[in-house]
Amino acid sequence: MKILVQGKIQGIILKSQHSINFLGTVDKKTGIISDKNHDLFDKSIKDSILVFPNGIGSSVGAYTIYSIKSNNAAPLAMICQKADLTVATGCALANIPLVVIDGEEFSSLQTGQKISLDTESSNPITFL
Amino acid sequence: MELTKEEESALKGEQGEIMQMAYRILIATGEATDAEKLIPIEWAHLSGVNYNTIGDAGEEFLSGISKNARVKVKTTLNPMGFDIDNVSNYGLDDNFISKQLSIRKSYETMGVTPSFSCIPYEIFDMPKEGTQVSFAESNAAIHANSFDNLKTNKESAFSALASAITGKSPYSSLRKEDSPNLTIRMKIDNPNELTYGMLGFFAGKVGNNSVNISGVEEMDRRSCKALCGGMGTSGTCAKFLFGDGDPGCEKVDFDKKEMSDIHDELNTAEKGDLITLGSPQLGLEEISDLTSKLKGRSFKKRCMIFCPRTVKEQARKIGYTNELERAGCEILADCCTCLTPLISKENVDSVTTNSIKGAYYLKNSNGVDVNLKSLSQIIEDETR
Numbered sequence: 001m002k003i004l005v006q007g008k009i010q011g012i013i014l015k016s017q018h019s020i021n022f023l024g025t026v027d028k029k030t031g032i033i034s035d036k037n038h039d040l041f042d043k044s045i046k047d048s049i050l051v052f053p054n055g056i057g058s059s060v061g062a063y064t065i066y067s068i069k070s071n072n073a074a075p076l077a078m079i080c081q082k083a084d085l086t087v088a089t090g091c092a093l094a095n096i097p098l099v100v101i102d103g104e105e106f107s108s109l110q111t112g113q114k115i116s117l118d119t120e121s122s123n124p125i126t127f128l
Numbered sequence: 129m130e131l132t133k134e135e136e137s138a139l140k141g142e143q144g145e146i147m148q149m150a151y152r153i154l155i156a157t158g159e160a161t162d163a164e165k166l167i168p169i170e171w172a173h174l175s176g177v178n179y180n181t182i183g184d185a186g187e188e189f190l191s192g193i194s195k196n197a198r199v200k201v202k203t204t205l206n207p208m209g210f211d212i213d214n215v216s217n218y219g220l221d222d223n224f225i226s227k228q229l230s231i232r233k234s235y236e237t238m239g240v241t242p243s244f245s246c247i248p249y250e251i252f253d254m255p256k257e258g259t260q261v262s263f264a265e266s267n268a269a270i271h272a273n274s275f276d277n278l279k280t281n282k283e284s285a286f287s288a289l290a291s292a293i294t295g296k297s298p299y300s301s302l303r304k305e306d307s308p309n310l311t312i313r314m315k316i317d318n319p320n321e322l323t324y325g326m327l328g329f330f331a332g333k334v335g336n337n338s339v340n341i342s343g344v345e346e347m348d349r350r351s352c353k354a355l356c357g358g359m360g361t362s363g364t365c366a367k368f369l370f371g372d373g374d375p376g377c378e379k380v381d382f383d384k385k386e387m388s389d390i391h392d393e394l395n396t397a398e399k400g401d402l403i404t405l406g407s408p409q410l411g412l413e414e415i416s417d418l419t420s421k422l423k424g425r426s427f428k429k430r431c432m433i434f435c436p437r438t439v440k441e442q443a444r445k446i447g448y449t450n451e452l453e454r455a456g457c458e459i460l461a462d463c464c465t466c467l468t469p470l471i472s473k474e475n476v477d478s479v480t481t482n483s484i485k486g487a488y489y490l491k492n493s494n495g496v497d498v499n500l501k502s503l504s505q506i507i508e509d510e511t512r
Contacts, residue, residue, distance in 0.1 A: 004156040006139075028185070059284045060176075063185035070188075083160035089286040092152040093189070100160075 001105070001124060004088050007097025008118040010128065011076040014048035015111045016040045021057035022064040022090060031073035049117065050075035051109045055087035065090030077117050079125075081106045099124060129158050129298075130165045138294070146197045146293065153290035158298030161281070167299045169280075170255055172199070172292035173248050174240065175206045175264035176285030179228040180469045187227045187234075194234035200295040204243040204252065205235055206265050207409065207434075207464040214460065218470045240292070244462035245436035247353070249276050250411040262297045264288035266360025267353065267408050267485065273338075273367035275352060279303050282366035301337050302367055310335055311373045314343035315383040320502040321354040325484030326390045328358025330382050335365035340373030350417075350503070353408045357485035394487040397497035400480030403427065403510060405503070406434030407465035407486035412442050418503075419448045425511040427456035432470070437461040455511070467493055480506060 018039050020026065025035040031046035045068075055061060065087070068074040077097040080087060091098040097117060105125070109115075114128040131139065139155065141148040154166055176182050182190075209228050210220060236242055245251055248263070249271045255261070257277040263269040264283040272278040281301050283291070291297045312331055316323050324347060331339050347355070359365055405418070410433060418433075433452065435443070440461040443449045449459060463470070465486035471479060471494055478497035479490050487498040501509065 002159050004159045005152055058181075059286070060182055060186065062284075062286055063182060063189055066189055067185040085157060085160055085284050085287070088156040088160045089153050089284055092156040093149060093286065095149070095152065098156065 001102075002083060002100040003119045003124070004083060004100060005091045005096060005098040006119040007077060007095070008120065009049070009076045009097055010114070010116045011047065011049040013051050013109055013111055013113045013115060014040070014043065014045060014075075015051040015109055018052065019054050019056040020052050022055060022061035022086065023058045026064060026068065027073075028064060028067040029071050029073060031068055031075075044073070045075045046073045048075050049077045049079065049115060051079045051106070053106075054080050054082040055084045055090075057086065059086050059089070061086045062090035062093055065096070066093040069094035069096060079109065079117070101125075129155060129163060131155075135166060144196065146193060149193075150290040150293040153286050154294060154296060154298055157284070157287045158300065161298060161300040163298035163300035165299050166296040167260060167303065168295055169260045169262045169291050169297045170201055171259075171261040172201055172203045172288050173206070173261070173263040173265055173268055174203060174235070174285060174288050174292060176289070177206045177231060177235070177244065178209045178467055179224055179231055180209050180467050182231070182285075184227070187231050190231055190234035194237040197238050197293055199239045199292040201292060203240045203292040204245070204248050205240055206246055207244050207466075208232060208462055209469045211460040211462050214458070220469060224469060243436065246408050246464055246466070247411055247436065251436050251438050254278070260297065260303060262288045262291035266366070267356040269366050270356040270360050270368070271352070273302060274356070274369070280366070282360070282364060306338050306367065308335070308338040308340050308369060308373055309377055311340040311342055311377040311379050313379055313381045314341060315381055316387060319351070320504065321350045322482050322484070322500060322502040323387065324351040325354035325358040325482070326387050327382050328355040328360075329362045329390050329394075329484050330386055331368060332359040332362030332365045334380055335363065337365060338367035338369065339365060340369050340371055340377060342370075342372045344370055349411065349413055354482075354484065357408050357483060361485045361488045391500065394484060394491065394498060395500040396491060397478035397499040400429075400478045400499040401476050402430040402432065402471075403480045403506060404432045404434070404465040404471070404486060405482065407481075407483040407489070409464050410435045410439065412439050415439060415443050415448050415452070416446075419451045421503075421507050422451065422455040422511065425455060425507065427511050429510060431457045431510075432465070433457050433459050434464045435459065435461060465490065471496060480510065482506060
């Protein structure tokens with residue numbers, strides 16, 4: 001596991017199998033995904049622990065993550081399978097905890113599970 | 129990553145919120161790119177200036193942090209959206225202008241030099257060999273690594289800003305010693321700047337962090353810039369070395385087939401409604417050369433020329449500006465063909481240019497068709 005942005009949080013997982021392009025497909029005020037082809041279409045990422053493979057698209061998407069957080073519509077934390085610089089810098093700007101995990105651990109996380117994420121702990125992800 | 133006591137303290141917020149955010153960015157970037165530590169840099173060049181690209185979110189963010197953030201090292205800036213001297217000629221709306229001026233003010237408040245140029249390597253004195261810098265403009269990062277003996281990764285707007293505020297950058301990839309595992313064999317005879325732009329575009333597609341290029345003769349400045357601009361547009365690659373490289377390197381040819389594929393990808397029109405020169409922006413040398421090529425000739429259609437403000441001022445003093453304006457050129461400082469809001473598909477169907485970088489963004493961002501031609505061909509076909 002790689003810890004990109006530190007933090008400690010509890011919450012409920014919202015998982016996507018699709019990459020997310022934060023610039024243009026996530027509503028900055030509500031956190032709702034507007035891309036009809038996305039598996040989270042019409043769902044809000046607000047206050048979730050958002051689990052998804054990786055971010056895609058313009059690095060300007062990092063500002064979008066910052067805006068979502070400023071509008072109180074951001075996820076509590078993000079968990080990715082691959083590190084990408086847009087999500088990494090976006091979470092760093094917005095101070096949203098971000099970790100990158102391997103494929104096996106990624107598969108074990110499911111929408112609706114309640115977990116605790118603590119980047120200081122030796123076992124950062126625990127199921128509650 | 130190994131952090132010093134001071135870096136740890138900044139990350140905890142003991143040196144204020146801005147420092148804490150800047151270190152969060154450097155550490156997130158460093159962890160994502162497997163850096164083991166942070167190292168000092170001497171110069172940051174920032175992207176994320178044009179309101180056309182960063183939008184309201186960027187404008188609001190910069191306005192917010194500029195209250196407290198100050199840069200720690202020499203920091204220069206990429207082009208913005210227009211030249212204030214002649215913006216009224218281009219029908220840009222008031223909202224764009226006021227948001228762009230707010231962005232300008234935020235950067236100036238932070239202590240950034242308002243250079244508005246994508247060719248810092250041509251308008252500033254270069255630091256000594258091996259100096260670590262942090263360049264977010266892709267063509268400038270490639271130029272710095274390949275021609276200026278500096279060291280930088282292809283930084284993002286945010287990692288470069290964080291480097292400007294902290295004076296540090298993650299020690300990874302091209303900042304270390306680097307030997308490419310791929311050699312591109314240049315097979316095209318009598319190349320011009322357009323050929324080099326396409327070679328760069330090809331290299332960016334096939335290369336990873338860096339590539340060797342063999343079979344290349346000495347290039348003029350226009351061709352060097354075209355090579356860097358093309359490469360920065362198509363991928364993540366940020367350095368080329370001239371020569372065959374290690375014998376074990378994988379070899380790829382850049383021949384007529386590869387070149388025509390790229391030409392077909394980017395050239396979508398037989399002719400343009402207007403001409404643009406400059407992406408990367410033109411330096412004084414190119415302005416001077418263009419002036420002599422245009423002696424006794426004038427353009428049959430509009431020709432927009434993009435350059436840094438310092439170059440525009442020098443050109444005016446020397447007398448190039450008068451000559452170029454007489455030949456029908458519009459000279460614009462502080463902005464560039466790349467991601468310009470001054471060309472829109474409402475007014476223009478297609479643009480003629482010799483820039484591969486310009487062509488890519490005109491097509492994909494402005495939504496206009498592109499007619500690619502070398503500068504000498506443009507002058508032959510489009511002037512009388």
